[in-house]
Amino acid sequence: MKRQTTPHLRFELSHFVATLVAALGFNALALTEGAVAAEPAVPVFKDGEAQIVRAFQDPDFWIREDLWVETEFDSDGDNKLDRMHVSVTRPRQTESEGLKLPVVYVSSPYFAGTGINGQEYFWDPRHELGDTPPERKHFPAVKLKGMRPIISKSHTKDWVPRGYVVVHSSSPGTGLSQGCPTVGGDNESLAPKAVIDWLCGRGKGFKTPDGDQRVVADWCTGKVGMTGTSYNGTIPLAAATTGVEGLEAIIPVAPNTSYYHYYRSNGLIRHPYGYMGEDIDFLYDFIHSGNEPRRKYCDCNVRDLEMAKGFDRENGDYNDFWAGRDYLNDIEPLRAAVLMAHAFNDWNVVPEHSVRIYEAVKAKKVPAQVFFHQGGHGGPPPMKMMNRWFTRYLHGVENDVEKDPRAWIVREQDARDKPTPYADYPNPDASPVTFYLSSGAPQRGQLTTVPAENQGTETLVDNFSFSGASLAKAEWTNHRLIYVTPTLTQPLHLSGTPSISIKLSSNKPAANLSVWLVSLPWADGNRAKITDNIITRGWADPQNYRSIRESEPLEPGKFYEMKFDLQPDDQVIAKGQQIGLMIFSSDRDFTLHPNPGTELTIDLDATSFSLPIVGGKSQFAKAIAESKDDE
CATH class of the missing domain: 3.40.50.1820 (Alpha/Beta hydrolase fold, catalytic domain)
Incomplete structure (x- = not known):
């Protein structure tokens, strides 16, 4: 041998x-x-x-x-x-x-x-x-x-x-x-x-x-x-x-x-x-x-x-x-x-x-x-x-x-x-710009830097069987709320961590809450990737509106206020795009999948979104100047 x-x-x-x-x-x-x-x-x-x-x-x-x-x-x-x-x-x-x-x-x-x-x-x-x-x-x-x-x-x-x-x-x-x-x-x-x-x-x-x-x-x-x-x-x-x-x-x-x-x-x-x-x-x-x-x-x-x-x-x-x-x-x-x-x-x-x-x-x-x-x-x-x-x-x-x-x-x-x-991250020239929601459900509402008054509420119905991408692309659906800026007439540089302050109620004691920031129109086609349109995302449990250490059952119909960050980002949004804030409940790729039907109601006047923009509010104003959607 x-x-x-x-x-x-x-x-x-x-x-x-x-x-x-x-x-x-x-x-x-x-x-x-x-x-x-x-x-x-x-x-x-x-x-x-x-x-x-x-x-x-x-x-x-x-x-x-x-x-x-x-x-x-x-x-x-x-x-x-x-x-x-x-x-x-x-x-x-x-x-x-x-x-x-x-x-x-x-x-x-x-x-x-x-x-x-x-x-x-x-x-x-x-x-x-x-x-x-x-x-x-x-x-x-x-x-x-x-x-x-x-x-x-x-x-x-x-x-x-x-x-x-x-x-x-x-x-x-x-x-x-x-x-x-x-x-x-x-x-x-x-x-x-x-x-x-x-x-x-x-x-x-x-x-x-x-x-x-x-x-x-x-x-x-x-x-x-x-x-x-x-x-x-x-x-x-x-x-x-x-x-x-x-x-x-x-x-x-x-x-x-x-x-x-x-x-x-x-x-x-x-x-x-x-x-x-x-x-x-x-x-x-x-x-x-x-x-x-x-x-x-x-x-x-x-x-x-x-x-x-x-x-x-x-x-x-x-x-x-x-x-x-x-x-x-x-x-x-x-x-x-x-x-x-x-x-x-x-x-x-x-x-x-x-x-x-x-x-x-x-x-x-x-x-x-x-x-x-x-x-x-x-x-x-x-x-x-x-x-x-x-x-x-x-x-x-x-x-x-x-x-x-x-x-x-x-x-x-x-x-x-x-x-x-x-020089650093976030870009030192970036500053937070506050956006407000203007009603439009079940179609698309507006995202503006000037608060509207007496907007009331809008409601979405949870259904995990719809992907986040399909909800963002939809022209009409009651399974999400979405609010968009005017079309950009020049590129816009985002750098930092966006956050949302939201006031909402649920018809059940527990609910998922998911938020996406997207770029529209959605890029379809063989070479397009889902990440081409997702700017960033975030998730939270409304039961933890006080603290992430302590949750409590939601009282159906009662409004709760909470604030949380989305994921950090640094991205240049191209000319011709709109920035969209989408609020929905269960994110089928990330959260648990409860039975469809939970209703989340958003108080529009008490909800806002902070977005870090290089050049701040004045740069955003320049980026939407002469936009048809702003007329």
Whole structure:
């Protein structure tokens, strides 16, 4: 029988050969075609950016190893401190020449495999508001995947050739990491902290998950940066909120900064776009790829006890469970320079997630920039931006990145790597303009900057079977109320967070409330996308008109006043369009689906809408000048 060499043994042999060649005085890189022997095996910088170094470029000469880092917590109940599985990819010169380099670190719950993302395992959204939902079916245990010593190859081609070590780790309860997944619990902040402590010489690393043979990161300069997208972008922020020394910079891309803001909205149960019925306990099942001995303990104590008691799928109120999974509440210790990235049309992790953290970081006087584009979920900043960020804060090169414009926004027709710089976000030249409603139901009313009097009320009838897009396009329907501006005679730049102040009544004790800001006429055709016409959206529970922490049944026929924000945006509305404010009840893509028939009545005179416009009210007046609709 032919003897098979294990992947780990193959790594040991290749590592030995590379070290031996270096010890004999040969330049191993010269064995590769086109190598330049005279090029120094050290990081190289030009125009404030780390350059690709040929001596670091060939993956065949990278050292790959894995280990386990001990944390300060025991989240799986075995009376032992949990250890996180970590992999390292570094240039061979960190071994053969004693070269020390900074680290780009990525952590994730996804590296070792995920569960079945099927509708049958989501919560059923089809029930009356406030009712106890039917039980959710749990899918089978996640099948572990991956091969040691490589946890992931992500980011290695970008950063190792530029003079960085790339480190990956699986988050608690996933892959070969011990512990339980908590979906935003404290251990998901302390786990990457432990890895950074190890990288900086303070923590303990071991060759095996249960052994005592130590591993040290003597190739690390003590400077660490983190990045990642979505959940992988949440973890850098989680680590930064611990204030861990050595974490110098983070680049979170579309991070989930609050699980309440991901699964709820102003007291309302709201699902991420494309995942109707998903809630935090589903995400726990989806990522729980840890091995069997700890699974029962984690399921019983985290999912079926802590989560079941805390996430409240009946009322949607904010509580201590959600507060403990909101990183804005833990922002005080943060010291790492922050480059946020998000998309204004991300309806999975909505843009407020990054805006709220960006504003808090600026208030702390911590270096911060933000990159926004007009696409959907994900999308990192251009490589040049990230390179300058890490070059400044990890390599210590004085490239004046902190003096660059704070905000970089990809304009509507521009390429993703061609953002337009602005002094800040929101645009400093933007100011809120108040709009008032003028009656028109069941057709379209008007949206004006001058309040009308004695408008009375207008009523809509809830029916989740109609999509928001179909309601916006409809010329005549009683399932929504819509109010439009005159046609724009020149483009209008919006920048910031719109808000609505609304006075309404319901004929039932509970109701969904959804608000869209749209651009009309609707773009139809094969190349049109729904996002072409949706400027922004917002949702709220009228039962939470006092507070998102406390809801109370509505008294049918009684009017209640509430104010809430829509999602932040920065968009130029084209000439020839009208801006429309649409108010309706159940949003079939986001909210629960109660039986149709709930009536919401809006007091027009007591309802207004604030829209941040670059140039303010005078610019809006110019944008509708000579409009036929204004005559």
